[in-house]
Amino acid sequence: MKHSYPSYNRPPALRQLYKYLWIFFLLLFLITLIIPTMIVFSTGSGSLAMNKSLTSSISQKSSAVTEDNKISSVSVNKHVSPKESPLSIGWVTGNNNNSSTQDLSAYHNLKVVSPALVSINNQYNLQVNSNPSLINTMHTQDKKIWARFIINNDTKSNVHTFLSNPSKTQEIIKKIYQVSLNNQWDGINLDIENVRSQDRDLFSQFVKSLSNLLNQSKIVLSIDLPPDSKGSNNKHGPFDHKIIGNYCDYIIFMGYDQHWSTDPVPGPVTSLSWLKENVQEFTKTSIPPQKMILGLPAYTRVWQQDNSGKIVKNPATSVQYVEDLVTQNHRNLNWNSTLGEYYTSYTANNRVYQVWLPTVTSFKEYLDLIPQYHLAGSAIWSLDLMSASYWNQIF
Numbered sequence: 001m002k003h004s005y006p007s008y009n010r011p012p013a014l015r016q017l018y019k020y021l022w023i024f025f026l027l028l029f030l031i032t033l034i035i036p037t038m039i040v041f042s043t044g045s046g047s048l049a050m051n052k053s054l055t056s057s058i059s060q061k062s063s064a065v066t067e068d069n070k071i072s073s074v075s076v077n078k079h080v081s082p083k084e085s086p087l088s089i090g091w092v093t094g095n096n097n098n099s100s101t102q103d104l105s106a107y108h109n110l111k112v113v114s115p116a117l118v119s120i121n122n123q124y125n126l127q128v129n130s131n132p133s134l135i136n137t138m139h140t141q142d143k144k145i146w147a148r149f150i151i152n153n154d155t156k157s158n159v160h161t162f163l164s165n166p167s168k169t170q171e172i173i174k175k176i177y178q179v180s181l182n183n184q185w186d187g188i189n190l191d192i193e194n195v196r197s198q199d200r201d202l203f204s205q206f207v208k209s210l211s212n213l214l215n216q217s218k219i220v221l222s223i224d225l226p227p228d229s230k231g232s233n234n235k236h237g238p239f240d241h242k243i244i245g246n247y248c249d250y251i252i253f254m255g256y257d258q259h260w261s262t263d264p265v266p267g268p269v270t271s272l273s274w275l276k277e278n279v280q281e282f283t284k285t286s287i288p289p290q291k292m293i294l295g296l297p298a299y300t301r302v303w304q305q306d307n308s309g310k311i312v313k314n315p316a317t318s319v320q321y322v323e324d325l326v327t328q329n330h331r332n333l334n335w336n337s338t339l340g341e342y343y344t345s346y347t348a349n350n351r352v353y354q355v356w357l358p359t360v361t362s363f364k365e366y367l368d369l370i371p372q373y374h375l376a377g378s379a380i381w382s383l384d385l386m387s388a389s390y391w392n393q394i395f
Helices: 012-079 132-140 156-163 166-182 197-217 241-247 272-284 319-328 360-367 369-373 388-394
Strands: 087-092 112-120 126-128 144-151 187-190 220-225 250-254 292-297 299-305 311-313 316-318 334-336 341-348 351-357 377-381
Touching (some): 112 166, 112 187, 126 166, 144 156, 144 220, 156 166, 156 197, 166 197, 187 197, 197 220, 220 241, 272 292, 272 360, 272 369, 292 360, 299 319, 316 319, 360 388
Parallel strands (some): 087 377, 112 144, 187 220, 250 292, 292 377
Antiparallel strands (some): 112 126, 299 311, 299 316, 334 341, 341 351
């Protein structure tokens, strides 16, 4: 039989043992419950502190990155100028006595004006038709002046005589430079078209010498070039595209006349497909596209044929006038997407009339070639044939 003793009747040694056991279990309880809790809280505080530290670090890094981006952005904006908008040039056929040359402020976004201010007369001497008031007026309107340089009697024979005389060409070049400085012209627009193929090298030398001298004072040299001969790849034409492309600041492709007044077959003065073809040809023959300006006509032709089909008349008239004319007479206009313009044909007074008519819509399609081929801008021949209101619809 097993004995059970009341606690107070237990032997002292046994009571001492129980006492130590209770202390042991109490300590064990404390170890297993309180200490882990303290560890959790301690670790949690440490994690929170670490998280705060990490968050602060990330925040600082983020701020630093953002600040770096701001600095970088400011740096880029300070050193990279915004892309300039395309040049817009307007030729004027008058000189300083022409009132249309004096006030062109109504033409919005017109950046360059090119009047015929300097020419070679029949004695091969330089004539200047400029005055300070013209320059001041244009500059006040924030427009540049590119003085157009022409030969009055520009037959191929006269041009040859001039180019083949080195002393005369050098004399003219020096005078052009001096009058450009004296009159504060911003540039020279070289408009000499009737050059013989045999004078190709002479003309190139003239361009080189003129460019080198004008460049000393950063006077712009631009040149007007007609379409190149088909199939020649610019090997035999009068204008050496490689040299001209190197020495001229701008090359204005004269996007007219696709059909001249002497053509036996009627056709458009210019057209979208024809412009594309010639722009591509120019860029293939060493004309840098970033130097190329698209020249466009502000006129078209009203072709008149007799009963046999012979052309009896084809006057060049402003597109604005012809547009008003066909509208007032209720002529049917048909859009040709390939040409980028309208066409109409009608009979009156025993004659057949044919008109290829560019409109504001057409000009905008033509101007779309500038970003498409990365060209420098456009030029209109001429402002005498285009009112400010019509210009402003286009530009």
